[in-house]
Amino acid sequence: MFNLSLSNSIVPQQWKQASICPVPKVATPTSHSDFRPISITLVLSWIIERIVVREFIYLALVTPPAALDFTDQYAFRPTGSTTAALTYILQSVTDLLADNPYVSVIALDFSKSFDTVRHYSLLEKIAQLDIPDFVYNWLVHFFCDHSHSTKYGDATSTNKSISVSTVQGSTVGPVAYVINTGDMVAVTPGNRICKYADDTYVIVPAANLHARDVEVANTEQWATTNNLTLNQIKSVEIIFTEKHRFRVSHHPTLPGIRRVTTLKMLGVTLTNHMSASEHVSDIISRCAQSIHAVQTLRCYGMNDEALQVIYKSVVLQKLLYASSAWWGFTSAADRQLKLLSVAVCGVVFTMLTVLQRLNLSVTVMTIFFETL
16 A cells, blocks of 8 residues: 555545644643644554655755755754754854854744745755655645644544645654755855754854844745744844853844843753853752652552653653753863762662662651652
8 A cells, every 4th residue: 555655646635634633832821822733643644654754855865955955954854863953053152162252143933833834835845855756746745635623622623724834743744844944044154053943043153243134134034935934032142152251241132132141952051151050950950850750650659660761761861861962061060960960869769669669658758758
């Protein structure tokens, strides 16, 4: 069935129907914009999309056409990750600070970027990739007459055809967005751009400070051409300097874009003096909450093997997330605090096991951890 679908470039209509399950983006959603529309597709569709992406599209991204550039996009690629993106941003800022007194990083935000991509403009860019004709025709048929309904609670809407959106929740959708951003580049020599899906960071050294407006205007024009909206209210700028080296208070801010002294980039918080101290304090606080959750699961009888999986995937994952990118920007006190937190978490987890094996009551265990 998969071979027939690909060889004939036909996608069965049932595979192009999705049921949207709204997923909250915030703890307490109050409006429609607080939900992310994740499409639940058929398993057969998901499998064949994965085949197309892995066997054809990923290979085409390695040797892109001259009009598209994917070297600055770190999302939804075999060699991409948030750690790689953070490493590139921090390395770029560090290199530029060697010859510049300060570096501006503009974090740009796009409104509903995955949901507004036009199919016809996306397919024009896919046509430039080095993929077989039958694969391109299959993708054309995949996006043509795609429809979805929305299910919330016990209510389900009728099916509606769509001519925009990369279909969040599908396998083709994420890599399709990567292809769509292939022609978004920095226009001034010396400036750099880093993209992780729709998270876009423009890096401008002090020598090119006059070009910030040009870069923002170019990005806004690109967004308009591609049916996206640049949200300047959520976009921010941070000026990175070496501590006590240069004052930037007299430099004008960008119109409509706030200037901040602390920026959270892909889950890692950095100050304008290239310090990760706030990030270390934040993750240690969140790990303490996770340890309490592990304690609660232990009290309700969860076995050791399952608890170890939770501990490694939740607590250690938070402590080590992208650490290879930001570890060099911590102070000696930060590193001691981080290493101490890793040790304490390990000791606490071990004590959970010991107390449970001694069959101590929930009350005794609670008193122990409150004392700790």
